[in-house]
Amino acid sequence: MVVGEHDGAFTITDRRRIDLVEDGWQKQPYHAAEHLTPAAARDLVTRGITAARKTAVRELQAAIDHERAHDHDPTACAVLVGNPMPDWNLDEILAVHFRMHKAEGALFRDVLLQAAATCGLPPIAVREKESAGDRRLLQAVATLGASVGPPWGKDQKDAARGALIALKRRLK
Numbered sequence: 001m002v003v004g005e006h007d008g009a010f011t012i013t014d015r016r017r018i019d020l021v022e023d024g025w026q027k028q029p030y031h032a033a034e035h036l037t038p039a040a041a042r043d044l045v046t047r048g049i050t051a052a053r054k055t056a057v058r059e060l061q062a063a064i065d066h067e068r069a070h071d072h073d074p075t076a077c078a079v080l081v082g083n084p085m086p087d088w089n090l091d092e093i094l095a096v097h098f099r100m101h102k103a104e105g106a107l108f109r110d111v112l113l114q115a116a117a118t119c120g121l122p123p124i125a126v127r128e129k130e131s132a133g134d135r136r137l138l139q140a141v142a143t144l145g146a147s148v149g150p151p152w153g154k155d156q157k158d159a160a161r162g163a164l165i166a167l168k169r170r171l172k
Contacts, residue, residue, distance in 0.1 A: 001156065002072070003160060003167060005167060010164065011144075011147070013067060014066060015156065015159075018063070020055050020108055021051070023051075026048045028100070028104055029045045029049065029104070030045060030100035030104055031104070032048070033045050034100065041094060045090060049111070052107065053111045053114060060119050061119050064119055075121070076116075076121055076122045076123075076169075077112070077113075077116030077122070077123050078124045079109050079112045079116070079124070079125055080158055080159075081113075082109075082127075082128050085103065085106045113125060124162075124169060126165045126166065130165060131165055137161060137165070141160045
């Protein structure tokens with residue numbers, strides 16, 4: 001979701017889904033590694049992380065190039081983040097199913113933040129709960145949604161909220 005500000009009003013200049021995986025197993029590399037030997041598990045998870053990083057950089061750079069081709073100047077990349085990951089090693093992650101889910105969620109958020117830095121955009125980590133009850137922010141998100149129409153589900157609303165928070169921080 002690309003949100004800009006023009007003459008005091010927020011506008012969506014682009015919205016796209018960035019797929020960070022190309023193969024099915026890459027969506028859940030920790031799950032895919034669950035029953036492998038430790039060495040094979042490390043190799044598979046490392047390949048999944050490397051692939052996600054490359055894809056994130058490629059897709060984010062394409063979005064940046066698209067914006068610049070339309071005379072927009074991206075200034076930051078907001079990513080909604082949860083609580084930080086505990087300092088678990090791979091064996092500890094693979095030992096508990098819940099940890100695999102947590103690790104995979106953190107993996108994709110982290111690669112987006114790293115991709116932003118690689119592409120020259122300041123990465124802005126926005127806590128998922130940040131400003132969740134802010135009525136003005138929620139109204140701005142609803143207004144943006146009405147301006148572009150469907151789909152406007154949770155993913156789009158969250159992306160717009162993150163972008164608005166990042167814009168607010170950048171404009172201060």
